[in-house]
Amino acid sequence: MARLxxxxxADRQPQSLPDPCENCGVRDFSACAPLNDSELCRLAGxxxxxxxxxxxxxxxxxxxxxxxxxxxxxxxxxxxLLPDGRRQITGFLFPGDFLGLTHNALYAYSxxxxxxxRLCRFPRKKLEALLDELPKLEQRLLGMASxxxxxxxxxxxxLGRKSARERVVSFLLMLSGGAVRRxxxxxxxxxxxxxxxxxDFLGLTxxxxxxxxTQLKTQHLIELMDEKQVRLxxxxxxxxxxxxx
Amino acid sequence: MARLxxxxxADRQPQSLPDPCENCGVRDFSACAPLNDSELCRLAGxxxxxxxxxxxxxxxxxxxxxxxxxxxxxxxxxxxLLPDGRRQITGFLFPGDFLGLTHNALYAYSxxxxxxxRLCRFPRKKLEALLDELPKLEQRLLGMASxxxxxxxxxxxxLGRKSARERVVSFLLMLSGGAVRRxxxxxxxxxxxxxxxxxDFLGLTxxxxxxxxTQLKTQHLIELMDEKQVRLxxxxxxxxxxxxx
DNA sequence: CGGTCCTTTGACACAGGTCAAGTAATGTGG
DNA sequence: CCACATTACTTGACCTGTGTCAAAGGACCG
Numbered sequence: 001m002a003r004l005x006x007x008x009x010a011d012r013q014p015q016s017l018p019d020p021c022e023n024c025g026v027r028d029f030s031a032c033a034p035l036n037d038s039e040l041c042r043l044a045g046x047x048x049x050x051x052x053x054x055x056x057x058x059x060x061x062x063x064x065x066x067x068x069x070x071x072x073x074x075x076x077x078x079x080x081l082l083p084d085g086r087r088q089i090t091g092f093l094f095p096g097d098f099l100g101l102t103h104n105a106l107y108a109y110s111x112x113x114x115x116x117x118r119l120c121r122f123p124r125k126k127l128e129a130l131l132d133e134l135p136k137l138e139q140r141l142l143g144m145a146s147x148x149x150x151x152x153x154x155x156x157x158x159l160g161r162k163s164a165r166e167r168v169v170s171f172l173l174m175l176s177g178g179a180v181r182r183x184x185x186x187x188x189x190x191x192x193x194x195x196x197x198x199x200d201f202l203g204l205t206x207x208x209x210x211x212x213x214t215q216l217k218t219q220h221l222i223e224l225m226d227e228k229q230v231r232l233x234x235x236x237x238x239x240x241x242x243x244x245x
Numbered sequence: 246m247a248r249l250x251x252x253x254x255a256d257r258q259p260q261s262l263p264d265p266c267e268n269c270g271v272r273d274f275s276a277c278a279p280l281n282d283s284e285l286c287r288l289a290g291x292x293x294x295x296x297x298x299x300x301x302x303x304x305x306x307x308x309x310x311x312x313x314x315x316x317x318x319x320x321x322x323x324x325x326l327l328p329d330g331r332r333q334i335t336g337f338l339f340p341g342d343f344l345g346l347t348h349n350a351l352y353a354y355s356x357x358x359x360x361x362x363r364l365c366r367f368p369r370k371k372l373e374a375l376l377d378e379l380p381k382l383e384q385r386l387l388g389m390a391s392x393x394x395x396x397x398x399x400x401x402x403x404l405g406r407k408s409a410r411e412r413v414v415s416f417l418l419m420l421s422g423g424a425v426r427r428x429x430x431x432x433x434x435x436x437x438x439x440x441x442x443x444x445d446f447l448g449l450t451x452x453x454x455x456x457x458x459t460q461l462k463t464q465h466l467i468e469l470m471d472e473k474q475v476r477l478x479x480x481x482x483x484x485x486x487x488x489x490x
Numbered sequence: 491c492g493g494t495c496c497t498t499t500g501a502c503a504c505a506g507g508t509c510a511a512g513t514a515a516t517g518t519g520g
Numbered sequence: 521c522c523a524c525a526t527t528a529c530t531t532g533a534c535c536t537g538t539g540t541c542a543a544a545g546g547a548c549c550g
Contacts, residue, residue, distance in 0.1 A: 080402050082488045088402040103391040109398060135380040138387060145390035146348040152397035153354060157325050157333040159404035160448030164538065195497060203405030205539055210498055227497075227547090243327045409506065440529060453506055455530055472515085472529075 046126050050119045058111040058119070059100065065107045067121050069099040074117030075192045078109045079200065089201040090155075091148075092193060094182060098144050100124075115192055159203045162243060167202040168212045170242040172222065172230060188231045291371050295364040303356040303364070304345065310352045312366045314344040319362030320437045323354045324445065334446040335400075336393075337438060339427060343389050345369075360437055404448045407488060412447040413457045415487040417467065417475060433476045 049072075052058060058069070061080060076093040090109060093099055099119070102108050131138045158167055172189060180186045193201075199209045213230075216222045221238055223231040232238055295314075297303060303314070306325060321338040335354060338344055344364070347353050376383045403412055417434060425431045438446075444454045458475075461467045466483055468476040477483055 080398060082402065082406060084488070086406045088405040090398045090401050101391060102395070103388045104395075108395045131384065132380065135377065135383060138380060138383050139376065142383060142387045142390060143348045145387060145394060146346060149390060149394055149397060150347065150349075150353045152394060152401065153325060153335045156335050156397065156400055156404060157327065159401055160333040160445075161327060161331045194495095200405075206497080207499085207540080208538060211538095214498075243329070439527095450507060451529080452508085452531085456506090459530075 046122050046130070048121045050121045052113040052117040052119065054113055054115050054117075056113050058113060058117075059107050060110045061108065062106050065100060065102050065105060066124055068101055068124050068127060069119040069121050071095050071097045071099060072118045072120055075114040076111055076117055077114055077193065077197055077201075078111045080109050087200045088203070089197060090152075092197075092201065094178060096182060098141075098148075101141065101145065114197070164202075164204055164208050164212050165215070166241060166243050167204065168198075168209060168216065169221075169238050171198065171202055172232060173235075173238060173242050176232060187235075188225060188229050191228050191230055291367050291375070293366045295366045297358040297362040297364065299358055299360050299362075301358050303358060303362075304352050305355045306353065307351050310345060310347050310350060311369055313346055313369050313372060314364040314366050316340050316342045316344060317363045317365055320359040321356055321362055322359055322438065322442055322446075323356045325354050332445045333448070334442055335397075337442075337446065339423060341427060343386075343393075346386065346390065359442070409447075409449055409453050409457050410460070411486060411488050412449065413443075413454060413461065414466075414483050416443065416447055417477060418480075418483060418487050421477060432480075433470060433474050436473050436475055 050069075052074070058076065059065075059067075071093050072095055074095075076097075076099060077089050078091045078093065078099070079087050079089040081087050092114075093111075099111060100107060131141075158170055162170065172191075175191060176186045176189045179189060184190070191198075195206045195209050198204075199206045202209065204212075213222070213224065217224055221232075221234050221241075223233055225231055294317075297319070303321065304310075304312075316338050317340055319340075321342075321344060322334050323336045323338065323344070324332050324334040326332050337359075338356075344356060345352060376386075403415055407415065417436075420436060421431045421434045424434060429435070436443075440451045440454050443449075444451045447454065449457075458467070458469065462469055466477075466479050466486075468478055470476055
């Protein structure tokens with residue numbers, strides 16, 4: 001289903017590093033835990049670029065966890081299902097984010113492309129073997145895992161203790177902050193996910209998300225420019241409402 | 246505030262390894278990512294044993310993250326507060342659990358002893374320096390972080406999508422499972438935390454937790470032996486209710 | 491141009507929160 | 521060892537925020 005493209009190898013031009021694959025997350029590794037040229041080359045050698053159509057699954061919970069990925073384009077949602085079909089989206093991933101890390105043999109959650117998505121794929125076994133030789137890479141992974149853990153704890157506060165209004169506002173600010181980190185404009189925030197996805201991320205229903213958004217709009221706190229584009233009109237007031245994020 | 250005790254150092258007896266501190270988590274490192282004797286000695290050299298009284302703070306959110314810990318005795322809760330005082334407990338820690346890992350300069354949450362607690366404390370700077378030389382240790386940390394991340398995702402499902410009844414039952418099964426992992430009896434489950442703590446962990450109120458427990462008791466699904474001791478009378482029925490944990 | 495999906499809006503229901511009271515367990519100073 | 525205060529837990533009555541159900545408009549698509 002996914003079209004596979006073998007990325008250009010960087011072996012020939014070690015001096016062109018640190019940028020072995022201009023649309024690939026490998027660059028991110030080098031940014032945070034500098035690897036030398038030959039180390040980067042070895043990583044690049046494992047890598048395959050994968051393109052995924054919108055709404056296509058990337059992997060499902062309990063699948064064999066044979067690969068790990070970095071998102072290099074598009075947007076991905078990860079989620080878990082209860083037996084009766086209730087869904088909790090545990091994260092939205094954007095370029096630069098890591099996907100599929102687990103120390104079990106199976107994925108702990110499902111992942112699906114929300115928009116046309118490009119991934120860098122690494123065979124997990126081979127990457128793990130490399131870890132023994134590239135401690136810098138492992139440090140980078142540990143840093144990312146700690147970061148995700150902190151984000152997960154923030155999300156627990158949101159889900160366990162915030163009102164619908166606070167959740168929606170926190171979410172919009174979260175999107176805005178993420179956009180900034182990726183060097184994109186922070187204010188008219190792009191909202192690539194459906195109301196349903198937002199609801200399943202925030203532990204609410206579609207109706208409540210919709211009502212809350214129109215309420216915020218009515219109060220001139222936000223402006224719904226387009227359905228997938230929100231202007232945060234009074235950021236400070238919004239931060240106040242969100243309760244500390 | 247916390248009473249500190251300098252533990253006996255293991256430097257003198259490298260041949261007594263792998264058990265440099267018989268009541269300390271260092272042993273755990275060796276179990277999962279074998280370190281050789283000199284590596285263990287270096288770890289043990291960093292370590293200090295700390296005893297904490299019940300209800301005493303270990304560290305607070307936004308404190309300088311100068312140490313990391315392993316819990317070697319007792320029980321710890323970690324939590325985050327909203328500005329207005331609402332609290333979300335993000336985890337209960339027991340012997341063998343790791344505490345205080347962050348890749349920021351500040352702790353991301355507060356930690357408090359629930360019972361008399363013993364910790365192994367490591368200066369973070371020195372431990373991080375050691376990581377460069379002990380990749381096995383870092384692998385171990387990465388494994389723990391992944392595991393915690395998976396647990397955090399389960400908790401998001403609980404907080405975002407489960408009913409009060411499902412949450413309480415999931416919680417009891419969680420406690421039971423944790424006890425088994427620590428080699429303790431699984432069935433009359435020890436519940437060392439207060440109803441208030443349970444509520445703040447499950448995103449509920451004390452009253453709802455209390456009512457739900459008595460409801461479960463009335464339906465002969467559990468038995469409240471003592472206030473801090475619960476017998477799971479019909480485990481299979483409970484698993485059904487919990488919805489897949 | 492008819493169907494499907496997404497979003498919004500309204501009317502109503504109910505799970506769980508709030509407020510209040512009472513009881514039991516625990517600690518504390520005299 | 522005993523008043524007394526404090527904290528933890530339970531239970532009841534009531535309330536409200538959010539869920540449920542229903543419907544309708546709009547956007548997109550084959």
